[in-house]
Amino acid sequence: MTHRTPAPHGSPAHSQPHGHGPHGTGHSAGGAHGNGTHSHGTASHEQDGLAELLDLDAELFAPYLASAMRSIVEAAGDVERIVDLGAGSGTGTFALLKQFPSAQVTAVDSSAHMLEQLTRSAAAKNLASRVRPLEADAGTSLPGVTDVDLVWASASMHHMDDPTATLGIIFKALRPGGVLAIAELDGMPRFLADDAVPERPGLEGRCRDALTTLHAEGVPHLGADWGALLASTGFTLEDERTENLELRPAPGGSAGLYAHGTLSRIRGALDGRIEPADLEALDTLLGAGPADVRHRDDLVVRSTRQLWIARRPTDSGS
């Protein structure tokens, strides 16, 4: 297992959220996927932090990603042309390339910085010839993308301003019979038991509640009913499932780094939104002292993940 050190407390990754991109507020409000940050205009150091969390998430939840991939293979068969929409650091792109050995992936992201990282990773894995990075706002258009067999959109659809318009763009980009898989989650993963900080019982729950308010403002489509939206756009829904995942990893590894990185990312957004005593307790968890969350042996990573698999009907024109 590789060792990475997320940006420490007090670093830019922990700074007050910033950046009001074209998608609205720049709330930094969550972990790898469940964040409320619209990436447009987000500083590159913050995106480095996000890319690192996305990689940690994929590492910890590898069995879940693998099972989602198996379901996609079942639905899509053998495919050649794939789009990873909101590709981020490329965890989905690389899983798809492994799953579909003769396919090419167009990795779409609105962040040039993310795409640079993804391109570097592709080169390091000797996969550059099978990946085409495309910088685009998928909420507006997918320029030059047509006749696609499979679109994978993981933790990206909730970032779109107008999900119905984006689904329409994806529908047109797919060939008739092509498959769209949407993966989403319920927000920031949980790590701590209610009594993990005895002097502030329920600390993490209160952080989550504050984030829920932020999400309602910054990413109102987090938690949307994608099944209904898919049907109303003309897709045929073939599979829909929700899984409550719970990991009890060995102490001292990726889970501690993931918890530290996630909580660091939300810390700035919580100023003034939770009680000062809660902020102080959170800072203690993020500090380098004996209570550092990275060294706890009682972390349980909990996250609810949802998957929708839908098809553009074969008789829907060309």
Ligand SMILES: C[S@@+](CC[C@H](N)C(=O)[O-])C[C@H]1O[C@@H](n2cnc3c(N)ncnc32)[C@H](O)[C@@H]1O
């Ligand atoms: C939470 S990350 C998920 C990354 C990756 N799919 C994964 O599951 O690891 C969301 C990604 O969507 C991208 N994104 C957000 N809004 C977008 C838009 N309108 N068009 C294209 N990409 C977008 C962000 O830059 C970010 O890389």
